Amino acid sequence: MIKNCCSVVKSPKKNLTGVEKFLKIISEENRLQILYLLREGEKCVCEIYEALGIAQNLASHHLKVLKDFGLIKSRKEGRKIIYFADRKVINKYINLINKLF
Amino acid sequence: MIKNCCSVVKSPKKNLTGVEKFLKIISEENRLQILYLLREGEKCVCEIYEALGIAQNLASHHLKVLKDFGLIKSRKEGRKIIYFADRKVINKYINLINKLF
DNA sequence: TTATTATATCAATATAGATTGATATATAAT
DNA sequence: ATTATATATCAATCTATATTGATATAATAA
Numbered sequence: 001m002i003k004n005c006c007s008v009v010k011s012p013k014k015n016l017t018g019v020e021k022f023l024k025i026i027s028e029e030n031r032l033q034i035l036y037l038l039r040e041g042e043k044c045v046c047e048i049y050e051a052l053g054i055a056q057n058l059a060s061h062h063l064k065v066l067k068d069f070g071l072i073k074s075r076k077e078g079r080k081i082i083y084f085a086d087r088k089v090i091n092k093y094i095n096l097i098n099k100l101f
Numbered sequence: 102m103i104k105n106c107c108s109v110v111k112s113p114k115k116n117l118t119g120v121e122k123f124l125k126i127i128s129e130e131n132r133l134q135i136l137y138l139l140r141e142g143e144k145c146v147c148e149i150y151e152a153l154g155i156a157q158n159l160a161s162h163h164l165k166v167l168k169d170f171g172l173i174k175s176r177k178e179g180r181k182i183i184y185f186a187d188r189k190v191i192n193k194y195i196n197l198i199n200k201l202f
Numbered sequence: 203t204t205a206t207t208a209t210a211t212c213a214a215t216a217t218a219g220a221t222t223g224a225t226a227t228a229t230a231a232t
Numbered sequence: 233a234t235t236a237t238a239t240a241t242c243a244a245t246c247t248a249t250a251t252t253g254a255t256a257t258a259a260t261a262a
Contacts, residue, residue: 006145006147006148006151013134013152013153013154014134014137014138016130016133016134019133020128020129020130020133023124023127023128023133024128026124027121027124027125027128028121028249028250029117029121030250032117032120032121032124032201033114033115033117035202036115036117036201037115039202044107044208044209045208045209045210046107046207046208046209047107050107051114052114053114054251055251055252055253056208056209056210057209057210057211057251057252057253057254058250058251058252059209060209060210060211061210061211061250061251062250063209063210064210064211065249076259078208078259078260079207079208079209079258079259079260080207080208080209080259081208081209081210090202091202094198094199094202097195097198098195098199100133100137101136101140101191101192101195125219129219129220131220145238145239146238146239146240147237147238147239155221156221156222156223157238157239157240158221158222158223158224158239158240158241159220159221159222160239161239161240161241162220162221162240162241163220164239164240165240165241166219177229179229179230179238180228180229180230180237180238180239181229181237181238181239182238182239182240
């Protein structure tokens, strides 16, 4: 323990329960735009990258990040992949943020 | 405009009004911990870096980032600098996030 | 079968920002 | 005046991740 002007506090760090990871993921502009877009309903990849004005592979990358964390899900329809938001997971983190602040 | 399977949408990107920047700033664990700590009330730098278990200069750096964005303010007291949260600004962004989701 | 379309993946590069170490500045104490 | 304390700043390095270009895969159409 460091001795300085201040009283020494024990185990003061809040357990953030992954909320920082959520924040990191949605703090990327394209991903935030994707989540916002999916509020309207499910979209295929080409709708998403076109709406955002970004390259197809870049959209795929960001979709993977969002999906790996569980914020969105996907289903197959012919040769398209349709993505949609998982409101339950998203709401969980939004509630955590509101409690934190 | 790209021709693909999807209808072409006009100007679909949401104006995020700086919320991504806010999210980027609070998505850093140490900064989130600082904001959480400052819920208790104002703290000097040494209390903050000790509570977080990080180096003094690193704490100073993160405090600067938070302050430059307007989430915290500071005042001088002897040789100490006391930091405190600006709830008004923080709440503004939290409300934006809630509207966005 | 061949060509086209939609998406994903991979490797390389670019970039932002976190961390560290050293030092500067300002205040207070001796 | 010298020393100690509290904080900030600067330069260097490290690390994570966004972006790009090329290619792979899978489904459909011709």
